[in-house]
Amino acid sequence: MSSTTQSLDKLLFTPGPLSTSASTKQAMLRDLGSRDLEFLTLVRDIRTRLLRLADVAEPAYAAIPLQGSGTYAVEAAIGTVVPRGGKLLILTNGAYGERLVKIASVLEIAHTRLDFPEGEPIDADQVGAALDADAALAYVVLVHCETSTGLINPIAAIADAVRTRGRCLLVDAMSSFGALPISVETLGIDVLITSANKCLQGVPGCGLIIARRARIEACAGHSRSLSLDLHTQLRGLDQDGQFRFTPPTHVLLALAQALDELDREGGISGRGARYVQNQRELLAEMRRLGFRTFLPDARLSPIITSFLMPADPKFDFTGFYQQLSERGFVIYPGKVSRADCFRIGTIGHVFPSDISRLCAAIAEVLRDMGVALS
Ligand SMILES: *Cc1c(COP(=O)(O)O)cnc(C)c1O
Numbered sequence: 001m002s003s004t005t006q007s008l009d010k011l012l013f014t015p016g017p018l019s020t021s022a023s024t025k026q027a028m029l030r031d032l033g034s035r036d037l038e039f040l041t042l043v044r045d046i047r048t049r050l051l052r053l054a055d056v057a058e059p060a061y062a063a064i065p066l067q068g069s070g071t072y073a074v075e076a077a078i079g080t081v082v083p084r085g086g087k088l089l090i091l092t093n094g095a096y097g098e099r100l101v102k103i104a105s106v107l108e109i110a111h112t113r114l115d116f117p118e119g120e121p122i123d124a125d126q127v128g129a130a131l132d133a134d135a136a137l138a139y140v141v142l143v144h145c146e147t148s149t150g151l152i153n154p155i156a157a158i159a160d161a162v163r164t165r166g167r168c169l170l171v172d173a174m175s176s177f178g179a180l181p182i183s184v185e186t187l188g189i190d191v192l193i194t195s196a197n198k199c200l201q202g203v204p205g206c207g208l209i210i211a212r213r214a215r216i217e218a219c220a221g222h223s224r225s226l227s228l229d230l231h232t233q234l235r236g237l238d239q240d241g242q243f244r245f246t247p248p249t250h251v252l253l254a255l256a257q258a259l260d261e262l263d264r265e266g267g268i269s270g271r272g273a274r275y276v277q278n279q280r281e282l283l284a285e286m287r288r289l290g291f292r293t294f295l296p297d298a299r300l301s302p303i304i305t306s307f308l309m310p311a312d313p314k315f316d317f318t319g320f321y322q323q324l325s326e327r328g329f330v331i332y333p334g335k336v337s338r339a340d341c342f343r344i345g346t347i348g349h350v351f352p353s354d355i356s357r358l359c360a361a362i363a364e365v366l367r368d369m370g371v372a373l374s
Contacts, residue, residue, distance in 0.1 A: 010325065011354055014332040015147045015175060015304055016070075017197045017204045018348025020258070024202065027257035028250040039249060040241040042256055047237070049259050053268060054192060054210045055183040062216065064209040064234050067227075067248050070174045070195035073207020075103045076228035077170055077191050081215065082109050082139050083222045089114060089130060089137040089167075091122045093153070094146035095335045096172065107224050112137060118336050119149050119295055124157035131165045139168045145176040148335035149295055150304045150343075152176065156187060163188035168215065174198055175303050177208075178262065179272050179347060190215045199271065199303075199347050200262065202255035205248040275302035278346035278355050285359035286344075289366065290373025294341050306334060306341040315371045317342060323365040329358045 012019045032039040043065065050063040066073050078100070082088050088109055090100050093116040104111040114130050116122050122142060131137055140162045145152045155171065162169040170191040173182055177192065178199030184192055191211040196202035209230060216234050223229035227245060236244045265271050279302040283293070286307060294306035309317060317333070321342075324331055334341030346355065366373065 091142035
């Protein structure tokens with residue numbers, strides 16, 4: 001299967017927004033009223049299905065959709081859960097971890113950061129030690145898949161260190177949810193944040209929070225923002241099934257279709273298997289061309305791969321990007337501060353045959369540029 005057969009769009013090999021199926025885009029060709037029974041049923045259904053994907057159920061857990069991109073949902077989660085006077089431990093090993101620090105700073109939330117080098121996994125023992133050293137750190141937040149490098153943090157060990165110490169755990173699983181199994185209750189995650197347009201393969205415009213219900217219900221009055229308040233968002237959904245403010249109706253229509261397609265692909269394990277195949281194809285072809293990855297093999301993930309820029313002075317990323325884009329393939333700049341990289345995502349509605357075509361185009365562009373690798 002190849003995705004280009006159904007669309008004239010360029011293929012997106014990025015961290016998001018991602019390529020979506022034609023049927024997901026088509027599902028948006030409706031106008032629904034926000035109070036209409038059809039829409040309320042749609043929201044109800046999506047929320048239940050999200051819980052199932054996270055391996056949890058009502059009433060102990062609740063799924064809360066929130067308008068905006070993923071960052072809005074992360075900001076809402078942090079700003080709602082951490083009370084005034086509360087203190088947050090932020091675990092970082094890349095640009096998306098850095099964004100968590102920025103959110104805490106803007107919201108004026110007291111925080112301690114525990115930094116690990118980019119490309120090195122967060123170490124659960126050090127997390128435990130940091131929590132033991134400061135009893136005030138009642139909240140912990142981290143990024144599951146650091147989309148800047150592609151590295152997946154060892155969530156089970158970290159969650160264990162947090163849970164056994166009775167602290168509250170928030171996880172930015174934006175780029176991993178839908179691709180990797182995340183059993184929220186088994187791991188002891190209090191709040192998981194993702195969005196419609198990454199591995200769920202919906203369109204952008206809605207953040208998705210899966211949380212222990214009691215945790216959110218205890219947060220009345222915490223939020224520093226009116227619109228980014230998960231407590232009142234959940235209360236509104238409980239009371240009348242509605243969003244408090246204009247809901248992204250088209251985005252939710254697309255998400256329902258995307259969730260059907262996720263089921264048909266065999267759920268998270270089926271989708272994850274395709275991403276693994278995509279990435280395997282990418283690595284084989286890129287290595288044949290002489291590219292090297294930023295991460296060692298054992299740390300690579302099926303989500304996204306950071307490649308080192310070729311050393312040949314004839315290589316120019318802007319030209320490379322442009323030439324690929326003209327051929328219908330969109331890649332992404334790097335986001336690693338200690339190495340010059342570019343990124344190729346293997347998530348979204350793209351298939352191994354699309355990866356081969358991308359790599360054939362890369363070979364062509366390198367030849368045109370006169371770049372010699374290896
Ligand atoms: C994509 C992503 C986000 C959200 O980014 P937006 O641009 O706000 O959608 C947050 N965290 C991670 C790890 C991501 O990959």
